[in-house]
Structure formats: structure tokens, C-alpha cells
Amino acid sequence: MYEWYPLILVGAIIGLFSLVFYIAYLTIRNQKESIGFERSMKDAEIIKRLLKYIKPHIFSLLTVLVVMLFSIAYDILSPMIIGQIEKIIKNDFPMRSLLTLVAVYASILIVSLICTYIQAILLQKVGQKILSKLREDLFIHIESLSQAQLNEIPVGKLVTRVTNDTNAISMMFTNVLVNLVKNSFVIIGVLAAMMALNYLLTLMVLCFVPFIVLFTVVFRKFSRKAYRKVKDGTTDINTFLSENLSGMKIIQIFNREKEKKAEFDKKNLALGKAKREQIFVFGIFRPLVYMLYISSVLCLLYLGGRGYIKDFRFLGQVIDSGTVVAFYMYISKFFNPIQSLAEQFNWLQSALASAEKIFTIFDLIPTVQDAPDAIELPEIKGDIEFKHVWFSYIPNEWVLKDVSFKVKAGQMAAFVGSTGSGKTTILSLICRNYDIQKGEILIDGIDIRTVRIASLRGRLGQMLQDVFLFSGTIRSNILLRKEGISDDEIMEACRYVNAHHFIEKLPYGLDEEVRERGNNFSAGQRQLLSFARTIIHHPAVMILDEATANIDTETEVLIQESLERMASIGTMLIVAHRLSTIQHADCIFMLSHGKIIEQGTHEELLMKKGRYYELYKLQYSKNDTKFYKV
Numbered sequence: 001m002y003e004w005y006p007l008i009l010v011g012a013i014i015g016l017f018s019l020v021f022y023i024a025y026l027t028i029r030n031q032k033e034s035i036g037f038e039r040s041m042k043d044a045e046i047i048k049r050l051l052k053y054i055k056p057h058i059f060s061l062l063t064v065l066v067v068m069l070f071s072i073a074y075d076i077l078s079p080m081i082i083g084q085i086e087k088i089i090k091n092d093f094p095m096r097s098l099l100t101l102v103a104v105y106a107s108i109l110i111v112s113l114i115c116t117y118i119q120a121i122l123l124q125k126v127g128q129k130i131l132s133k134l135r136e137d138l139f140i141h142i143e144s145l146s147q148a149q150l151n152e153i154p155v156g157k158l159v160t161r162v163t164n165d166t167n168a169i170s171m172m173f174t175n176v177l178v179n180l181v182k183n184s185f186v187i188i189g190v191l192a193a194m195m196a197l198n199y200l201l202t203l204m205v206l207c208f209v210p211f212i213v214l215f216t217v218v219f220r221k222f223s224r225k226a227y228r229k230v231k232d233g234t235t236d237i238n239t240f241l242s243e244n245l246s247g248m249k250i251i252q253i254f255n256r257e258k259e260k261k262a263e264f265d266k267k268n269l270a271l272g273k274a275k276r277e278q279i280f281v282f283g284i285f286r287p288l289v290y291m292l293y294i295s296s297v298l299c300l301l302y303l304g305g306r307g308y309i310k311d312f313r314f315l316g317q318v319i320d321s322g323t324v325v326a327f328y329m330y331i332s333k334f335f336n337p338i339q340s341l342a343e344q345f346n347w348l349q350s351a352l353a354s355a356e357k358i359f360t361i362f363d364l365i366p367t368v369q370d371a372p373d374a375i376e377l378p379e380i381k382g383d384i385e386f387k388h389v390w391f392s393y394i395p396n397e398w399v400l401k402d403v404s405f406k407v408k409a410g411q412m413a414a415f416v417g418s419t420g421s422g423k424t425t426i427l428s429l430i431c432r433n434y435d436i437q438k439g440e441i442l443i444d445g446i447d448i449r450t451v452r453i454a455s456l457r458g459r460l461g462q463m464l465q466d467v468f469l470f471s472g473t474i475r476s477n478i479l480l481r482k483e484g485i486s487d488d489e490i491m492e493a494c495r496y497v498n499a500h501h502f503i504e505k506l507p508y509g510l511d512e513e514v515r516e517r518g519n520n521f522s523a524g525q526r527q528l529l530s531f532a533r534t535i536i537h538h539p540a541v542m543i544l545d546e547a548t549a550n551i552d553t554e555t556e557v558l559i560q561e562s563l564e565r566m567a568s569i570g571t572m573l574i575v576a577h578r579l580s581t582i583q584h585a586d587c588i589f590m591l592s593h594g595k596i597i598e599q600g601t602h603e604e605l606l607m608k609k610g611r612y613y614e615l616y617k618l619q620y621s622k623n624d625t626k627f628y629k630v
Contacts, residue, residue: 070111375455386404542571
């Protein structure tokens with residue numbers, strides 16, 4: 001009986017670890033939400049949605065599968081060949097047989113290496129194609145989201161989804177999934193070879209499998225939590241950097257460097273802690289699997305050694321030295337894939353966590369989108385009409401209340417009023433950045449909700465207060481990649497809006513570099529470039545939102561001249577606080593608390609001596625007959 005004590009001791013140690021892990025599993029099973037296990041998607045659902053990106057490359061993947069079968073031949077056949085070599089060496093040592101076995105071994109190894117190389121190349125090509133398609137689809141979907149939705153999502157979060165998270169999914173396609181399949185084949189092939197060699201020793205090895213399953217199940221729970229924390233921490237860091245690097249000037253002006261550093265340190269430490277938890281979880285699991293491997297080797301050596309030395313028959317089957325050597329190698333090749341599966345499972349959890357976050361973005365249904373039967377907007381004259389329009393950003397908190405007005409084609413209409421009165425909202429609604437809750441908005445008598453959004457915006461030209469210029473050149477920012485426009489046409493547009501004065505003084509003219517956000521140009525120069533960018537696309541309706549705000553007097557004179565010229569192009573809608581900008585408008589609408597309280601020309605509104613007249617007096621100098629130019 002004492003001969004079995006070593007095996008009993010090994011079993012007792014493994015059983016103790018299993019009990020501890022089982023208790024840990026029972027403890028966390030009912031606490032998923034409290035410790036961060038909540039998932040809005042199941043793994044099967046995520047994988048199913050990812051499969052659509054695999055289908056176009058199914059032939060390449062099947063080729064990889066065939067090549068893989070040849071590459072794993074080495075793992076399955078090499079122990080058997082080594083076992084045969086051991087028998088030859090032990091007995092009469094025939095050199096021809098030895099050389100034949102060595103040649104077979106070398107041939108299998110070479111074929112395996114070549115197949116592994118081909119497999120890696122094919123996978124990388126397929127993986128990069130899948131990654132490019134996923135990123136393209138994600139970016140296109142983000143472009144389709146409404147202004148309200150984009151305002152709710154931090155920029156850093158979207159950047160993380162398009163970059164970090166797609167990279168994790170790429171790793172799954174190029175490495176994780178194929179290695180999961182490969183390791184599964186290796187395990188099955190090794191088990192089959194072991195069964196053919198000695199099925200009773202194989203059963204001894206299989207006694208360790210239930211413990212591997214238990215450890216893997218528990219590890220899966222903790223690794224999911226760890227990876228979610230890492231992903232959330234990475235998103236927080238990217239969001240913080242995106243916002244604060246953009247606002248660094250303000251941070252420096254108000255001497256908030258230390259405070260912002262403290263905020264960054266807090267987020268950085270949280271991410272570091274999450275990564276340490278992830279490493280800790282994996283650092284426990286892999287040694288446990290290794291412990292099972294060592295335990296199985298000890299049992300093999302103990303039983304095999306006794307059988308070989310004493311001519312022992314284990315449950316009726318002979319155990320010789322060749323069997324022991326072959327089984328020693330097979331056990332290594334059986335547990336190595338399992339340990340690799342643990343590592344691949346880590347990557348798989350990372351990829352699934354990333355995929356879930358990506359699909360969360362994909363699942364955002366654009367709140368403003370084309371109707372199923374949306375039409376192309378034909379060439380328009382530019383008649384604009386609001387009919388009893390109600391709109392709110394937050395339910396039941398109305399920004400516009402039963403607003404109705406009409407602007408005829410070719411007219412200049414201006415909207416004035418205090419901050420929050422609804423001026424900018426009116427312009428945003430015309431462009432369908434948001435959809436109204438009640439009423440109608442008509443262009444040339446056509447409800448804009450029945451028109452394709454791209455077609456509608458193609459007829460409109462928007463010039464905003466905060467001009468956004470992209471990195472590139474002046475030419476690329478004016479054209480925005482529109483083809484077929486010559487430099488002469490570009491300069492003609494620039495002259496039309498008085499932008500040529502500063503462009504012609506630049507060393508490279510239209511090819512002058514534009515740095516990020518156009519920070520190497522003044523606010524007035526950026527505004528003039530936005531005018532040229534709008535004019536060159538020949539809009540039927542031009543929309544200006546505070547286009548003369550925050551600019552110097554000299555530049556304002558240029559912009560005023562530009563506006564007078566642009567007024568002859570088509571319908572113009574202007575929001576301005578400076579009444580000097582809109583005193584020649586055909587119609588001025590005075591708004592207050594989401595309602596139009598006055599409307600008429602500049603002179604008509606002054607005659608009424610109402611709210612517009614009060615605003616006029618605030619901007620008018622008693623000692624001069626001109627408006628202040630700040």
C-alpha cells in the first residue's frame with residue numbers, strides 16, 4: 001500500500017488547490033455585478049458579429065487550416081520517433097535504422113517550419129485586411145452619428161475605439177483564433193498518439209484534465225474583470241489626454257499644471273493597478289497549469305520507472321523505456337498547448353472586451369438619418385420656411401416654441417437675441433444636425449426630412465464662429481479634396497472673399513502648410529479661408545453663425561465687404577451679436593426664450609422701439625453715428 005503514497009500525496013495537493021479555487025468560484029458567482037463582471041453582450045454574440053468580417057476571407061483561412069495540419073505533424077509524430085530511437089539505442093543499435101529515423105525526424109521538422117512560415121504570412125495578410133475593413137466601417141458609422149450623439153461621446157473614447165480596440169481584435173484574427181484551433185488539434189492529435197501507444201498511461205494523464213477545466217473556468221471569471229478594467233483605464237487616459245492637450249493653453253494661463261498632473265497621476269495609477277491585477281491573475285493561473293504538468297510527469301516517471309525496473313505491467317500493459325521517453329515528450333506537448341491556450345485566452349478576453357466596446361458604438365443608431373424613401377434635393381432657389389417648429393435638446397425643455405417664419409430666395413435674413421434664445425439652434429436645424437419634434441422646415445416647399453442628408457447639406461454652405469482647419473495646405477482646406485478645380489478658380493474664390501491679401505504674401509501661397517487646427521493663422525485669416533471654402537462649392541443657401549466674432553476691426557472690414565458680395569450669390573442666414581453686421585439684412589428676427597418676438601428690417605425695428613431698439617442702444621454711441629467696432 002505504501003507504494004501508492006506518492007501518488008496519493010500528489011492527488012491531495014492538487015485536490016487542496018482545487019477546493020480553494022472552487023470556493024473562490026462560488027464566492028464570485030453571485031457577485032458579478034459588484035466586482036465588474038457585467039457584460040451587455042455574450043461572448044457567442046460578439047464572435048457571431050465578428051464572423052461577418054471573416055467570411056470574405058474564408059478561402060484564405062481554409063488554406064491556413066490545411067497548412068496548419070502539416071505544421072502540427074511535428075508535435076504529434078516527433079515523440080514517437082524519439083521513442084523508437086531510444087529502443088534502437090538500447091538494443092542492437094543498427095546505424096541504418098537510426099539514420100532513417102533521424103532523416104524522417106528532420107524532414108518532419110523542416111516541413112513543419114515551412115508550413116508555420118506560410119501560415120504566419122497568410123494570417124497577417126488576412127488580419128490586416130480585416131482590421132482595415134473594421135476600422136473603415138467604424139469610422140463611417142461614427143461619421144453617420146448626429147451632432148447630439150457626438151457631443152455626448154468624448155473624443156478620446158472614439159479614438160480608443162478606432163485604434164487600441166481594433167488592434168486587439170486584429171491580434172485575435174491573426175494570432176489568437178488560429179492558435180486556439182492549432183492547439184486544439186495538437187491536444188487531440190497528442191491524445192490519439194498517446195492512446196495508440198499506451199491507453200492506460202493516457203488515462204492516467206487524463207485524470208488531470210478535470211482540474212485544468214476547473215482552473216480555467218475560475219481564471220476566465222477573474223481575467224474578464226481584469227481586462228475590462230484595463231480597457232476602461234486606457235479609455236480614461238486617452239479621453240483625458242485628448243481634452244487637456246487641446247486645452248493646454250488654458251491650463252498654462254491659469255497655472256493649473258500641478259492640478260492637471262495630479263488628475264493624470266490618479267488615472268495613470270488606476271490603469272497601472274488594473275494592469276497589475278491582470279498580471280497577477282495570469283501569474284497564478286499559468287504556474288497552476290505548470291504544477292499539473294509536473295505532477296503528471298512525476299506520476300509517469302514513478303509508474304514508468306517502477307514498471308521498467310521491475311518489469312511491471314501497469315493494468316496489464318507493458319511499460320518499456322521507449323514508452324516512458326515518448327510519454328514524457330507527449331505530456332510536455334499536451335500541457336504546453338494548454339499553457340498556450342491560457343495565454344491565448346488572455347488575448348481572447350482582451351479582444352472580446354474591445355469588440356464589445358466597438359459594437360457598443362456600432363449599436364448607436366443615428367438619431368438623424370435618411371428616411372427609407374428619401375429623395376435627392378434638386379437645384380434649389382433658396383426659399384426657407386419654418387412652420388410651427390418646436391425643438392428641445394432635452395425632452396420637454398423647449399428651446400424653440402412654435403417658431404414660424406419665411407425667408408425668400410436671395411434674401412439676407414438675420415437672427416439676433418440673447419444667449420440661449422435659439423438663434424444657433426435654428427441654423428443647426430436647417431442643416432439637419434438635429435431633427436425637430438414638431439412642425440416642418442421647408443426648402444423650396446420640400447420638407448427637409450424627406451431629403452437625403454448628404455443632398456441637403458450639399459446645397460448649403462456653413463460658416464461657423466470657430467473655424468476648423470485640417471492639417472495639410474491652404475489648397476486642401478479650401479477644396480476639402482474636391483476634384484477638378486484649378487488654382488485659378490481657387491484664387492478667384494479667395495479674391496471674392498478678400499482672402500487673397502494674406503495668401504499672396506505667404507512664401508508658398510496655396511501650398512502653405514496648415515498646422516493642426518490652423519494655429520499658424522489668425523482667427524480672421526481662418527474665417528476668410530472658411531468663406532473661400534464655402535464659396536467654391538457654390539451653395540444655394542449660406543449660413544453664418546457669429547462669423548465676425550472675436551476678430552479685429554481691420555479684418556472685420558474685409559469680412560463685411562465679403563458678406564456684401566456673398567449676399568448676391570443666394571439666400572443668406574446670419575446669426576450675429578454685432579448689429580453692424582446685419583443692418584442691411586432684408587429681414588431681422590428678434591428671438592427671446594425660443595420665440596420670435598419681433599421681425600422686420602433694421603429701420604422698421606428701430607421705429608418699433610422694442611427689444612431690438614434696446615439692443616441697438618447698448619451698441620450705439622451717443623457721440624458718434626457709427627456702431628462700435630471692438
